[in-house]
Amino acid sequence: MGYTLYGKAGFGSVCIEAALELVGADYEFVEADPLGDAADQRRLKAINPAGQVPALILPDDRIMTESAAILIWLGDRYPQADVAPAPDAAERSEYLRWLLFCASSIYSTFTLTDGPDRFHPDSRTHDTLLANANTRRTDLWTLMNDAFDGMPGPFLLGERLSLLDVYVAMMSRWDPGRAAFASAAPALCSAVEATEADPVIAEVWARNFQSEA
Ligand SMILES: N[C@@H](CCC(=O)N[C@@H](CS)C(=O)NCC(=O)O)C(=O)O
Structure with a gap:
């Protein structure tokens, strides 16, 4: 089953x-x-x-x-x-740290855009709320990028693709889009490109996203 x-x-x-x-x-x-x-x-x-x-x-x-x-x-x-560092692997702490950072800090900015009325009932505030959520998300991507800048790659945790790469690659496709993500987080973007070159990921992406070309 x-x-x-x-x-x-x-x-x-x-x-x-x-x-x-x-x-x-x-x-x-x-x-x-x-x-x-x-x-x-x-x-x-x-x-x-x-x-x-x-x-x-x-x-x-x-x-x-x-x-x-x-x-x-x-x-x-x-x-x-082999898509996650084992509990006793050196990369495990970073894996958990950034997965949870993406879930709690970055995903929550998308939660705001999915329903701004849940955060403020007055629709006149929504344009500002959405703009601030976008700015906040960009700042958070840059903060995360700084932690990975200069790392050997090609993936976030080194030689092996992990589910952290998959998580970041998915969110990089969301608002405001890949170009903005690449400019806020070039080091993360390079790991995303390596991730999207994986044939399994490429097939899943083809079912879910328009081509970025
Ligand atoms: N904390 C949840 C967030 C999931 C989430 O916000 N999913 C979006 C789609 S990408 C959704 O269902 N949004 C509708 C809503 O928030 O009502 C998770 O990490 O799984």
Whole structure:
């Protein structure tokens, strides 16, 4: 019995789809639109009460949500795939640090853009809120970039592609787009390019994103 991934093309489920492919797990993809109509949202909330994707049903029928938690879980569950530093590896602390940084600090700026009314009821404030979220995200990418600038690469943690690369590569495709990401975070962008050159990632990306060319 395999996994069931609830998600939508281009949304936060992309990194989990990529992780499942990288570890060679058997899974079914179920389309779920968190920004769709009331019926879409009701259906998704029956799986994930937060009404968000990704949501992953595990082979034993437990439900996991929270992209970073799922990535960590899958990386540890399939050590033979070598897409996460082992718990006693030197890179483990950086892996956890930056995965959680992306989840808590950077992803939350996208949460604001997904529904600014949840943060301020007056729609006249929304343009400013969205602009500030964009600025904040750019600053956070630059902060993370500074930590990786000058590292040997080609991936964020060195020679091996990890699920941290996948997470950053997915978010680099979101607002305000790749050009802005590359200018705010050139070192991260170089690891993203190496990640997107991986044939497994390239196939998942082709299903989820328009070409950046
Ligand atoms: N903390 C969650 C955030 C997931 C999330 O915000 N997903 C977006 C799609 S990329 C979503 O479902 N947004 C709809 C909403 O926030 O209502 C995670 O890391 O999985």
